[in-house]
Amino acid sequence: MSTTANARLMDGSGIARRLVEETAARAADLTRRTGKQPCLATVLVGEDPASVTYVRMKRARCEKAGIRSHHVELPAATTTEELVATLRGLSDDPDVHGILLQHPVGRHIDERAAFEAIAPGKDVDGVTTSSFAAMSFGLPGFVSCTPGGIMRLLDAYGVDPAGKRAVVVGRSAILGKPAGMLLLARNATVTYCHSYTPAADLSAAVREADIVVAAVGRARFIKGEDIKPGAVVVDAGYNEGNVGDVDFEAAAERAGLITPVPGGVGPMTIATLLSQTVDAAERQLGAAPA
Numbered sequence: 001m002s003t004t005a006n007a008r009l010m011d012g013s014g015i016a017r018r019l020v021e022e023t024a025a026r027a028a029d030l031t032r033r034t035g036k037q038p039c040l041a042t043v044l045v046g047e048d049p050a051s052v053t054y055v056r057m058k059r060a061r062c063e064k065a066g067i068r069s070h071h072v073e074l075p076a077a078t079t080t081e082e083l084v085a086t087l088r089g090l091s092d093d094p095d096v097h098g099i100l101l102q103h104p105v106g107r108h109i110d111e112r113a114a115f116e117a118i119a120p121g122k123d124v125d126g127v128t129t130s131s132f133a134a135m136s137f138g139l140p141g142f143v144s145c146t147p148g149g150i151m152r153l154l155d156a157y158g159v160d161p162a163g164k165r166a167v168v169v170g171r172s173a174i175l176g177k178p179a180g181m182l183l184l185a186r187n188a189t190v191t192y193c194h195s196y197t198p199a200a201d202l203s204a205a206v207r208e209a210d211i212v213v214a215a216v217g218r219a220r221f222i223k224g225e226d227i228k229p230g231a232v233v234v235d236a237g238y239n240e241g242n243v244g245d246v247d248f249e250a251a252a253e254r255a256g257l258i259t260p261v262p263g264g265v266g267p268m269t270i271a272t273l274l275s276q277t278v279d280a281a282e283r284q285l286g287a288a289p290a
């Protein structure tokens with residue numbers, strides 16, 4: 001077990017490695033039983049350097065896990081209609097089991113319309129309204145990968161959200177909003193803070209929280225002095241230079257458990273994507289394990 005200051009470090013890299021190993025075993029078993037390899041289609045629009053890196057990481061981990069990756073690269077000038085047509089084509093392709101559209105796409109594209117073009121059965125990144133609704137009602141389906149990875153991490157460290165006060169800072173469609181819904185489904189009392197929350201209210205909400213999920217995309221935005229002693233701090237921020245949304249050193253003085261950046265939530269995001277891709281392939285090939 002690693003510790004830092006007072007806090008115990010949540011080893012996302014290690015937990016993710018184990019999940020990828022389990023996923024690789026399931027992928028190999030599925031391929032052996034059906035003669036078909038699970039396949040994830042990755043769609044990248046433009047050349048945003050961070051997105052290029054994330055997609056490369058996802059494809060490399062697919063390869064490690066025995067999942068075929070079918071990569072589609074589209075120019076930055078791609079229109080909403082062209083992107084929708086591409087995603088519909090992949091949705092109809094029986095050799096593709098999961099689809100990932102890397103976020104963000106260009107501002108001229110209606111990203112919601114693009115996400116909705118992904119067939120719900122292939123929405124292994126959990127970005128469609130259908131997946132969000134199923135998740136909100138606790139029905140089977142795919143969860144958004146970063147929030148799903150966060151819940152796996154909490155489980156791995158024996159953190160039961162039931163009855164706990166959780167604050168989610170950020171309300172994006174693929175991160176903050178679903179993270180709060182998943183915590184609510186596990187009976188936490190959830191507060192959302194966002195760009196309209198006055199600074200004093202944010203501070204007060206964080207000070208009361210047993211679980212803090214930082215998903216705002218602003219480097220070191222959450223101050224260590226606001227962390228309640230013993231709180232669980234989950235930093236889902238990806239800012240330039242691999243810096244999270246939490247002032248890590250100061251927060252680790254007070255937290256009970258804390259995720260590092262890198263090595264915390266990021267690897268769990270990709271491991272969850274791979275696991276859900278094999279789930280999708282098992283369903284589509286009618287070959288769920290007995």
Ligand SMILES: Nc1nc2c(c(=O)[nH]1)N[C@@H](CN(C=O)c1ccc(C(=O)N[C@@H](CCC(=O)O)C(=O)O)cc1)CN2
Pocket residue numbers: 053054055100101102103104125145146174238242261262263264265266267268269270
């Ligand atoms: N369609 C999606 N787009 C985006 C998502 C997503 O889940 N679905 N999440 C983020 C970025 N992201 C995945 O796409 C992502 C970011 C970071 C990592 C990660 O493992 N980071 C490493 C460090 C990386 C490095 O060393 O360069 C870490 O934290 O240890 C994984 C996934 C936005 N877009």
